[in-house]
Amino acid sequence: MSASPDEVRARFDRLKAREPILQVRGLCKTVPAKDGERTILNDVNFTTHRREFLCVVGPSGCGKSTLIRTIAGLEEASGGEILVAGQPVHGPGPDRAMVFQGYTLFPWLTVLGNVMFGLRMADKPKEEAAREARQWLDLVGLEPYADAYPHTLSGGMKQRVAIARALAIQPRILLMDEPFSALDARTRARMQAYLVDIWRKIDVTIVFITHDLDEAVLLADRILVLKTGPGEVVDLMEVPALRPAAGRTLDDPALRATLERLEGFIHAHETVVDDEPVTPVVRLASVAEEVD
């Protein structure tokens, strides 16, 4: 049941008419290398609007994680600027929350404790923080597990806790770096549905990295495509469909076409992928989590 081009155009007009939440302007990122410097991101520009669901795709090593970590304030930009609701970003802040591929739940805290963490850091009184945290847990369907420790949960449940923990601080932007790539296919599909469901209930803009192009097409309003060596924006693609997930299927010819275009982009740039690993700390942590 595909949406008509007019409906789609009207939808994107409405979306772009909303206030811009995240503006990335001329963003550059260089790291020191043996022979001087290496450019990871080069002149990245894009804008997302309030309540938009933006997916970021690109070949491995093109700088997707670097981009999202810079937005999160975990890394410094080497050039350009990032504005969140018009304010420039300096370091991490409560207007942005992040969900990592490796869950990164605090193992010494209960599920409730994890979700309360950000609230406690914002100096909310304990009872209030607990009450709010329970509501967020309820939202992801994990209220009954409030007193469990993370190591007793499945991967999907852990990631739901991580989402609840991130949302609890009520950020403007939810940054997600391949959040579902460690999950099996069935769980991943369920998690996608959960996520869109939650996103519709609350006022949050999502920046979602994935290397699963199907996932991007099913979830996104728009898809930011990066190429590698150095990382640059190739395209900011509008997904020709109504709001994310709802009724979308890859049988829809318009979506098929989008998917094929995406595949074309990625293929064209895959030949120049360098074989260096991604930021090692994050990777190691996620491996350790899986072995556990």
Next chain:
Amino acid sequence: MLGVLSFVLPLALWSAVSYAPFLWHPLVEITDPGDVAYYSKGMRAPADAFAEEVEGMTASGQAPPQGIPANPVYLPAPHEVALALWAAATPAADAREEFRLSSSLWHSIQIIFWAFLISSAIGVPLGILCGSYSAIGRLTEPFVEFFRYLPAPAFGALCVAVLGIYDGPKIAIVVIGTFFQQVLIIAGTTRRADYALLEAAQTLGARNLRLVRNVVVPAVLPDLYNDQRILLGWAWTYLIVAELVGTSSGITFFITQQARYQHFENVYAAIFILGIVGFGSDLLLARLGRWLFPWRRTTA
């Protein structure tokens, strides 16, 4: 199962060397000196010298000495040590305090307790700060690194001059021996805190000291706990030198005094008890660790 075996095997070896006369036994314990003027009962002579004497005496028609194969006094047999252990467990009513194994041991345990507490009270927070803030680390660690190579016992006389002759200098020596290692080890462990957790915490609004207190410390706590267990063992090794400073006391005094008079069965008994205390307390701490840190399944 293998754990039990790891004790049984050395014990079996020790028993074999002690009781099988054909294993080692390089000496002969004289049971009857015969006509050899300089032999007396209970003396231990090298086997070849003994054989020569037997030959010489027999040849000249005098009474040859008699004896049984023996090991040097430095290696008492298991039953001798067992008897010494029993004697230690049931001291004579008039035995001096210092020669009751239990009270010397208790004294030593107190030294270790206070020394380890003092060292940890400063060393652990300092180590965590060094590991968390590279500036503090760079400021402190070179000096600590330098200092840890200085032998703690060399400060014995100074410690006596400053802290008196009783337990003060002993505690100080153990503290000096433990503290500097502790700072470095704790700092190293802190640096190995899962970086992903720190980043996650930062995105949730944790900063500076709160980050250290609410994330760094709990994240490395199980490892710190294990470090502390290892460092506690380390402290015990310094006890041996510490207790030779100032007035004589504790288990070391017991051991050195017994060794001076070559009562090696008592020495071994004391060493065994030390081993049991050390091993037992470590086992206990490991269990406690598993209970305290249930998410860490490798708290062996």
Next chain:
Amino acid sequence: MGSARHFIRGAALALLALVAIGATAPKASAADGPLRIGYSDWPGWVAWQVAIDKGWFKESGVDVDFEWFDYSASMDAFGAGKIDAVTVTNGDTLVMGSGGSKGVMIMLTDYSNGNDMIIGKPGLKKLTDLKGKKVGLESGLVEHLLLLNGLKKAGMTDADVEIVNVKTNDTPQVLSDDAISAVGAWQPVAGQAMKGVPGAKPLYTSADQPGLIYDVVTVSPTSFAGRKDDWAKVMKVWDKVVAFITDPKTQPDAVKIMAARSGVPPEEYVRYLKGTKLLSLAEGAKVFKDADGFGSLYGSTRNADDFNVKAGVYKESQDVKSYIDPSLAGAK
């Protein structure tokens, strides 16, 4: 369950945070506190244990605290000013003084009468048999002095033997080494060395040169000047101790007390006692006369001073007279 853990975790952290001040040592003694005397494991000094256990100091109206040390730790404590007096050899009194911890010898306890010895391998009979051979001993200590004294009397010098520096406690093992012909050691180590190498016997002992090494009570000049009456009382008690130990009727009781202090069976302890000549005050008074030779503490100490300088223990010869205060111990 969770809350108990939380509590314990919190308590553990609190415990770590608690800066505990260890058992604070008693403060340095005031002018009227007990006299603090450091003593260690040598029969002439363990003898004090008799007076301690019998409560004779209290009877004589003097307050003393005897502190039991390892020998070298006792010298450290005296050097640090933590005790008022220490039991040492006359030679070591000079060594402490040369290092800045001046003390005066106010009384004698004993001289070594065979407890220090040079032990030769089987077959060796006299010191002259050691010519060109290796002798293991702790250089700079009394056995070194003993060997030099013996060699001199045998018409030899230290150039005639090769001295191998070993810890006294290790001499039993060293003697069984093929390369070593003799060791120098005191009891009980010496006895163990002989037991381990049957046929080994003393070539020269402190009994061959009585007075080579005197054992003394060395007191800090301040304490002695300020509390002379108290020290006089301590010395009176000593006479009682010597009488008690030497009297065959009471000796077993004495040996029992002393053996318990050293942690050995009494029957074993009798042997070590024999190698020590305890000196009553009357006997000591003679030794406190200034004269040359080993019959006098002065002569003996001057000899030790020469040795210390030669052996490089310290550089400058010490003024022996300033280390001896005969005012209480000397003949009246």
